[in-house]
Amino acid sequence: MLDLVQLRSFVMVAQTKSFTLAAERLKLGQSTVSQHLQRLERGLGRRLVDRDTHLVRLTVDGEALLPHARQLLALERQAAAQFDADAPRGPFRFGISEDLVSGQLPGLLEDFIADYPSVDLQLSVALSKTLAEMQDRGELDLVMAKRRIGEQRGDAILREPLVWLASDPEAVLAKPALPLIVFPPPSLTRLLLMEALERNGTPWRIVCSCQSLSGLTAAARAGMGVLVQPRSLAPAGLREIVPPALPALEDVEFVLVTSRSADHATVTAFSRKVRDRFGKGFALRHETS
Known part of the structure; x- marks a missing residue:
């Protein structure tokens, strides 16, 4: 029987490529995350992660488990959301700067859609100033974009x-x-x-x-x-x-800008996804754009 707590630690380690960052984002001790991985490996009889002092990477068995682990965790969250009257639902109009469309954006959107199937996500990609103008016209609920240092619009991420x-x-x-x-x-x-x-x-x-x-x-x-x-x-x-x-x-600076009319629960859920994904740094380098 797969343990969802152990799978959660495994997925976060795979995502961050770091036991330290995984522990920070899960709000656990690093030793606890390590124990989760060790128990998961013992239960499966397979080594899932290769780690040394500089690098953490998945083994072939770890790569094979990862999509199944993500699916199981998504099903858990969907089941919980089904009975949560305050769970996000309805249309959500998200705008993102052209600079940011590669890297971790596909995974971010995939996770959000899987966790909140009742949300109708609508994506717009444009230059930062164009997105700001669209938001001022009431066309976007949340914008992820760049701003000049010293400007006040939005909540800075990094x-x-x-x-x-x-x-x-x-x-x-x-x-x-x-x-x-x-x-x-x-x-x-x-x-x-x-x-x-x-x-x-x-x-x-x-x-x-x-x-x-x-x-x-x-x-x-x-x-x-x-x-x-x-x-x-x-x-x-x-x-x-x-x-x-x-x-x-x-x-x-990269910022999140929320419209006053946006649904609070949906914006909060999506913003949390952004911060969970990017933490203290974006790690957005893309190899195929």
Whole structure:
């Protein structure tokens, strides 16, 4: 018989790749989480996790168990929600910045849909300022986006440095005008990088403007120019260009912004999912965008 408490610890370790982080998010002692894993392994007669001082990763048997463990835990939560009169339900309109659509977003949405089947989740992806305008018009209940340091809109989750990225930094830096790969206005990232270049007196030209991060990434990987992204979101295959080769960029903050008319129970449940997933850091690096 599989123990749901043990499975919960196993899934959190798999998600965070850390016994320490898993214990923090489950509000348990690290030794308790370790005991849960050991008992689960003994009960199954299989080793589920390889761990050393630097790395925690699932074994082949651990990878095989993970989807079943998630499904069992989701069924437990769904059963509890079925008899909870205050459980989230009804339409929920969520907007997210284009920067954040890869990484852990698919898993976040999958978990939320599985846990709250009575919620009708509606997703919008756009630039941060566009999402803010949609929310002001009453079109979105919750927005996850970027803001400039010092702005007050939203509840900050974490602060991230913006960095310059290119597939071949030496080649793009050798050009007489820096070739830029950017989102169109009203992109905050575009605004901050251009302000930095103007302050520094660096000549530039736009070689690619695209609404889609995947399109910008493709152009950067092809060597067309430089792309600016939060460091934790830097696509694979690109190298960071550090000052003084190019001017330092401002940090940005990722925030959750709730509409006054939004259902409190639904927003609270989704916000909890975000914080459980990302904790003190996003770990959002994506390899295929």
